[in-house]
Amino acid sequence: MKDPEFYLPAILLVTAFACRFPGMRQTWRDPLLRTVNALLAVASSVFFFAAPTTIAAVNKITGVPNFSAPLVYSILTAFSASCLVLIINWRGGPPEAARRATLRCITAYSVVIVALFTLFALAHAPVERLRDLDTYYANTPYMREMIVLYLVAHTVAALVTTWLCWGWSVKVHGWLRAGLVLIVIGYLLNLVFDAVKYTAVAARWCGRDLDFLSTGAAPPVASMSAVLIGSGFIIPLVGPRFSDTWRSWSAYRKLGPLWRALHGAPASPGAAIKMAWWSPVELRLTQRESGILDGFLTLAPYFDRSLHSKARGAASRSGADPKQAEAVADAAMIAAALTARARDPEGRALESTGQDAAPSIERARDLIGVSQAYRRSAIVEAVRRNAARSENTYS
Incomplete structure (x- = not known):
């Protein structure tokens, strides 16, 4: 399989999504479960469309060099929004307040997605780059702004989610706490991913070449982060059922x-x-x-x-x-x-x-x-x- 560092996490996330698919019809009205399903679908899409092979295919189909750039950045932005929305609904509280916070989050990140495509349309990026677009176009007008915008949006979501999850994890126990700790670790890795990207882009601004950080170090960090975050969201949902089944088997045996x-x-x-x-x-x-x-x-x-x-x-x-x-x-x-x-x-x-x-x-x-x-x-x-x-x- 080509690009395993991208496709393997995508397969894992799709598998988790498929496991939940049979029950979606009954749980569609539940905003928490609906958001979990959306998160898994978006997360798998991030890795699938970020794979160089997929990037080349999308560019070829659309006939626009580097069209995958705003597409992948937009999906990544949607993933960041999905995580924030999930945390909002997961924490509970007054339903009306949760709906307002969800609407504000979706609106803000929708504006970011529109801005990403707008900046790409204004930019001149004729040379297709499958792996090093961030650094190759780091000094190109409008492309530079597009790159910085998606990184900032991703960083803000990671910081807010890490802060919310960590504050919540010290107040709860059991499977929920285990899931929150995994999410916090995953988002800390996301911040490492962002730091690596910022460093590589800033190096280009300073006339230096640290592209290996963006092309070599960032993808595996992102893969591990996605697996941890996905596991963190799933464990509190399946963990109690696993515990109940284990207790029943133990009682049956005893x-x-x-x-x-x-x-x-x-x-x-x-x-x-x-x-x-x-x-x-x-x-x-x-x-x-x-x-x-x-x-x-x-x-x-x-x-x-x-x-x-x-x-x-x-x-x-x-x-x-x-x-x-x-x-x-x-x-x-x-x-x-x-x-x-x-x-x-x-x-x-x-x-x-x-x-x-x-x-x-x-x-x-x-x-x-x-x-x-x-x-x-x-x-x-x-x-x-x-x-x-x-x-x-x-x-």
Whole structure:
């Protein structure tokens, strides 16, 4: 692939945009999400149209040497405006104030875009330059002003966005703060990009040649900046969903020992409906929790509340806090009940137990603690061994 330093960031940003495309119809009225989509589209366009191969193609199609210059500068200006608009909507506040600030920002940068094309139309730039236009035409009337204008507009946006994001990042936490920090780093790199460009252009004004800064150093800095900024805007949107999914998978896995104990033993409740591999983890977790609670209902006649109290006391004496002790006691009672039910294949306990049967475990929110205690607790293991050695009550 030609010009990878331009096309690779463009592909990454287009991929991020494509991932959001299916949901755009439902979220189009949300100004925040709409601005994120616009930002990704504009950012990918910046790199695509700034690639020398694309520049040459656009110049050839239009028949105007260097027509890509005001086009790329305008897209870059639109990207700067999109970032500011996104920050305005992202921070929240009164909707009317956000709309006014958005309108002022769009108006100001629209004027800059019109000025860029106007200055280019007034300039005389007949020699096509694919990589070093900024420095080659640094002393050309109107082209010089066009170059300085786009750099100033870009610098102002970078400074304002960095200031807003940094001030906001110290007030928030979690995924939002991580995203804001990445944006700040990205915009600091943008300021490095601007400084490099200013230096190369100013060197031409002073009669020196530092073009390598503009053609060699600036593009990779801009690429890294775009990746960081794009990631910073996306992470707070996808991060919470990732965290929720991770917590659900973790809970699903931790409930495994209790699930297998209840549904792998003889006389256990019927097998759960098998779910497709693509089923959401939240649905799988709900099914596992429901299956465990259903298993408790079938064990209720075999629960020994006195054993529960003894196990809780033993756990407390071993240093467990009240919540952990309760989980150990629940797990111990379940272990003994499973053994008792296995010794009662005819279900005599069910016949002899009325409405006053020992209740099942009601605390669904503590299932993970019970499952982990069932697998790890020495107290539960001791209860399991004692229950296995005890005499068959229902024989």
